[in-house]
Amino acid sequence: MIRVLIVEDQAILREGLARSVGDQSDMTVVAAIADASEALDVVLKERPDMILMDVCTEHDSNGIVAAARIKEELPECRIIIMTGMPEITFVDQAREAGVDSFVYKNVGIDELFGVMRSTLAGYCTFPKPPESIFSGTAALDDVELSILRLACEGKSRREIAAELFMSEGTVKRRISEILSKTGYDNIMRLAVHAVTEGSIVPNMERP
Structure with a gap:
């Protein structure tokens, strides 16, 4: 019997997943919780043999961070990250955390079970990051993403410089490069757009 743990903060999804998994003749749900921490x-x-782990869970806990900790303690446990957010860094973060597969929540239940079974068989499934205002020539490097994420959290240029151990002049220059890539004329307008479309999820627990 395949033992499955479900980590999902939305009760209706958590309970629905638990019922669907429990209906499988070779699977059982050992627990269904709301907080990745x-x-x-x-x-x-x-x-458990497998975990279905949401990214954004109760109390701002990050499922990818939790997955990395679990893999350190129990590397043989298969972990599938699930999210409904098109955050541009989640797929790469999940890979770095050592998770086994990644799905968006718009997949059907049959496709989800297909990913679960293939993951248990040792295959990994990772989608391409979703298209966004940061796709193609507007793609940001890691430093630019860090600056934009802090701007999305309402940090001033001085606060961003202090957190990233840069001079304010360097932050100003990198912001200009971000705006040039994305076609925006103001970092706060870009930040609002990024948060609104779900490309950046601010104030999350960081890996």
Whole structure:
């Protein structure tokens, strides 16, 4: 019997997933929780074979951060990250955390079970990052993404410089490069757009 842990903050999705998984003749749900920060304790107690892990969970806990911690303790546990957010860094973060597969929540239940079974068989599934205002020639490097993320959190140029150990002049120059790439004339307008379309999810627990 395949033992499955579900980590999903939305009750209707968590309960629906638990019912669907429980209906499989070869699967059982060992626990269904809302907060990724509690996942490691549950994993060490229940020893699931697989985890379906949301990214944005209760109390701003980050499922990708939780997945990395779990992989350190129980590397054989298969983890599938799920999200409904088109955040441009989630797929790469998940790979770096060592998760096994990644799905967006718009997949059908049959496709999800297909990913679950192929992941258990040792295959990895990762989608391409979604198209956004940062696709193609507007793609930002890691430093630019860090600056934009902090701007999305309402940080001033001085605060961004302090957090990233840069001079304010360097931050100003990098912001100009971000605006040039994206075609915006103001970093706060860009930040509002990025948050509104879900390309950046601010104030999350960071890996």
